[in-house]
Amino acid sequence: MIVTYIKQLRATITVLFGEVVAAIKGGEHDYTKVSLNRSIFLLAVPMVLEMMMESLFAVVDIFFVSRLGSDAVATVGLTESMMTIIYAIGFGLSAGTTAMIARRIGEKNPEGASVAAAQAIIAGIFIALVLAIPGLFFSKELLRLMGASEKLISENYLFTAIMLTGNIVILLLFIINAAFRSAGDAAIAMRVLWYANLLNLILDPSLIFGLGPFPELGIKGAAIATTTGRGLAVIYQMYLLFSGKRAVKLLLPHITIEWQVLRQIIKLSVGAIMQNLIATTSWVFMVRTLSVFGSEVVAGYTIAIRIVIFSLLPSWGLSNAASTLVGQNLGAGQPDRAERAAWITSIANIIVMGVASIFLVIFAHQFISLFSNNALVIEKGAVCLRTISYGFVFYGLGMVMVQSINGAGDTYTPTYINLFCFWCIEIPLAYLLAIHSSIGENGVYIAILVAETSIAVVGFFIFRKGNWKTKKV
Numbered sequence: 001m002i003v004t005y006i007k008q009l010r011a012t013i014t015v016l017f018g019e020v021v022a023a024i025k026g027g028e029h030d031y032t033k034v035s036l037n038r039s040i041f042l043l044a045v046p047m048v049l050e051m052m053m054e055s056l057f058a059v060v061d062i063f064f065v066s067r068l069g070s071d072a073v074a075t076v077g078l079t080e081s082m083m084t085i086i087y088a089i090g091f092g093l094s095a096g097t098t099a100m101i102a103r104r105i106g107e108k109n110p111e112g113a114s115v116a117a118a119q120a121i122i123a124g125i126f127i128a129l130v131l132a133i134p135g136l137f138f139s140k141e142l143l144r145l146m147g148a149s150e151k152l153i154s155e156n157y158l159f160t161a162i163m164l165t166g167n168i169v170i171l172l173l174f175i176i177n178a179a180f181r182s183a184g185d186a187a188i189a190m191r192v193l194w195y196a197n198l199l200n201l202i203l204d205p206s207l208i209f210g211l212g213p214f215p216e217l218g219i220k221g222a223a224i225a226t227t228t229g230r231g232l233a234v235i236y237q238m239y240l241l242f243s244g245k246r247a248v249k250l251l252l253p254h255i256t257i258e259w260q261v262l263r264q265i266i267k268l269s270v271g272a273i274m275q276n277l278i279a280t281t282s283w284v285f286m287v288r289t290l291s292v293f294g295s296e297v298v299a300g301y302t303i304a305i306r307i308v309i310f311s312l313l314p315s316w317g318l319s320n321a322a323s324t325l326v327g328q329n330l331g332a333g334q335p336d337r338a339e340r341a342a343w344i345t346s347i348a349n350i351i352v353m354g355v356a357s358i359f360l361v362i363f364a365h366q367f368i369s370l371f372s373n374n375a376l377v378i379e380k381g382a383v384c385l386r387t388i389s390y391g392f393v394f395y396g397l398g399m400v401m402v403q404s405i406n407g408a409g410d411t412y413t414p415t416y417i418n419l420f421c422f423w424c425i426e427i428p429l430a431y432l433l434a435i436h437s438s439i440g441e442n443g444v445y446i447a448i449l450v451a452e453t454s455i456a457v458v459g460f461f462i463f464r465k466g467n468w469k470t471k472k473v
Contacts, residue, residue, distance in 0.1 A: 020045060026187025028247070031325055032106055032332035036341050040321055040348065046190035047181060048317030052310070053193030057200055057229075061222050062306050064204050066371045071149075072219045073372070074295045075156040077302030078146045079163055081287040084280035086131060086167045092273025092411075093124055093171065094178035095323075096265050099409040101182040101248065102324050103473045106331020110247060117179040117241070118254035119262040123269070124175045128168035135164020146284075147291035162223035169230040176237040182324050183247035188240060196233035200226055268473070271411030275402075275418045282422040282451070286444050289434050293441045296374065300381030301441075303371045308388055311356045312395060318349045319399040323407030327473075330408055335469040342404040342463065346397055353396030360389035380441070387445035391453045398456030401463045409473035417458050426451030 019038070023045035031039045065072050097120040104112040134142065139161035143153045173196070177189035203214075203225035210216025217224065241250040290297050322345040329338035360367065368381035402414045426447045433443020 024049070024187060024190070026185060029184055031184050031328050032334060032337075036325070036337065036344055039325055040318075040341065040345055043181075043184070043186050043321035043324055044318045044345070044348070046186040046317075047320045048314040050177065050181075050186065050190040050193045051313035051315075051317040051320075053190070053197045054313060056197045056310070057226055059306055059310050060197070060201055060204055061226060062303060062371055064208050065219055065222050066303070068208070068219055070295050070299045070372075070374060070377060071152045072156060073299040073302055073377075075143075075148070075152055075159055075219060076222075077287060077298050077305075078143060078148055078291075079160045080302070081146065081284045082142060082160070083163060083167075083170075084283050085277065086164070086170055087174075088276030088280040089127060089131070089273050090124075090171045090174035091276045092271075093120060093127075093265075093269045094174045095272030095403075095406045095411055096120065096267075096269030097175055097178040098182040098320070098323055099268050099327055099407055099411070099473055100261075100265055101179055102327025102407060103331040103409065105183050105247065106328035110249075113179075113183060114248050114250060114254055115258055115261055116265060117176075117248045118250055119258055119265050120175050120179065120269075121172065122255075122257060123262065123265060124171040125168065128171045131167050132165045135161055135167070139164060147288055149295075152295075156219050158220040159223045162220060162227060166223075166227035166231070169227060169234050172234045173230050173237070176234070176241065179241075179248050180237075180246065181320055182327060184324065184328070185247050186321075186324075188246065192233050192237055192240075195236055196229045198229075199232055200229035203228055264473070268409060268411050271415050272406055275411065275415040278415065278418040278422050282426050285427050286430060286448065289430055289444055290441055292435070296376045297380050297441050299372065299374070300368065300377045300379070301384050301444075303368055303377070304381045304384040304388070306371075307360070307367050307385055311360060311389075311392070312353075312399075314356075315349050315353055315396050315399050316403075318345055318352065318396075319403035321345060322400050323403040326404045326407035326468075327409070330469070330471075330473075338404075338408070338469070339466070342400060345404075346400040349396035349400050350393050353392040357389050357392035360392075361386050364389070383442060384445050387442065388448055388452075391449045394453040394456035398452065398459050401459030402455065405459070405463060405468045408468040409471040410468045413462060413468070414459070417455055417462070421451045421454040421458065425454055 019041055023042045029042060062073065062076060065076050100116040101113045104116060140153050140157045143157055143160055177192060180189040204222055205211055206214040207217050207221030207225045240246055290301050322342050325341035326338040329341065364382040364386040365378060368378045368385060372378055405413055429450060430444045430447035433439055433446055434441055437443055
């Protein structure tokens with residue numbers, strides 16, 4: 001009996017290991033025909049690893065920058081709160097790219113997918129050039145607007161200038177990886193982020209502290225390292241696209257404006273950009289509100305949010321898998337299969353986020369202390385981390401619901417969800433609780449918890465109605 005059980009367990013582990021290897025290795029799969037459980041697994045494993053690599057940028061930066069003091073950490077936090085607008089645009093363009101390319105792949109139209117990818121890249125480059133202007137000329141003013149002290153601005157403004165001016169590498173990294181993922185080539189997107197993070201991991205401490213032949217640049221070294229790592233990763237992405245070996249291939253004739261396709265990409269992306277801008281402007285308001293309580297509170301919040309992002313991005317990986325499967329199966333004329341993919345992914349995401357929540361709630365102080373030895377920063381950050389982590393199960397469900405609707409090409413319904421939950425619930429509640437009650441900065445954390453949970457509830461009921469199944473892309 002025991003011997004039989006051990007053999008079965010060994011066989012199960014062998015099969016599971018083989019599937020993990022297959023997912024990481026990547027390959028050609030028809031996700032409109034492969035069983036849903038296997039499809040989700042093959043897509044989710046590299047997507048989860050990719051998202052973890054994306055979050056590692058933030059964790060690595062804050063780990064090394066925290067050695068420079070609370071002002072340096074606060075600078076990263078204030079800059080990141082402004083960068084969230086760039087991330088919002090990047091996520092929005094990624095959502096539009098995913099919806100378009102996944103639908104073309106499901107229709108067995110790889111040429112249409114390649115044209116869509118080219119138009120998304122063209123749109124990203126133009127937007128990035130426009131966004132670089134404020135960072136290049138007004139970084140000091142932007143930090144001042146965010147409530148930074150004059151000392152912080154004079155010492156650290158170059159970090160903000162470099163990060164905002166180099167936003168083109170962020171947008172292209174998001175867009176091109178979305179093209180790979182939506183075509184079912186998630187393993188390549190994962191490898192791109194591995195490459196970028198390896199470079200960042202080497203360059204960050206070298207340029208911040210002047211290790212070996214590198215100059216000691218302090219906090220601006222972190223910005224140069226991150227931008228360089230991402231930039232070299234974009235060059236690698238371009239090589240893959242033009243190599244002709246991937247599902248999405250770029251040729252020189254594609255590098256022209258196709259107005260009809262470009263308009264459709266922009267139309268899809270505008271809705272997704274708006275939903276992300278609504279969310280990120282609320283995060284900007286959170287940081288601005290917390291700045292009233294001092295640099296230690298902002299630093300604790302910054303560290304806590306980095307840990308939250310690191311914990312949530314695997315959930316984004318699962319959600320992106322659902323988005324790809326919904327888009328491809330709608331393109332193949334299989335709406336019921338698309339719906340089943342979303343529900344199965346939701347269950348997996350709830351389990352993953354539930355486990356993460358338990359660890360973060362129990363070990364909040366220990367996690368924050370990894371990034372700071374300031375007792376007050378640790379105390380404030382732990383309260384923030386623990387409070388936000390209580391809602392992880394709901395966040396996992398909400399992410400899949402919203403991303404599935406986006407993957408179907410309905411990028412405007414999630415915009416209305418975000419508008420209601422963030423602007424009508426989170427911002428007023430944070431202001432009332434933090435500024436006009438005795439709980440202080442804790443009111444911001446409670447408002448975040450309430451708003452994110454509301455998104456899950458509203459998204460669940462809207463997804464169940466099924467209007468997204470009839471969306472044309």
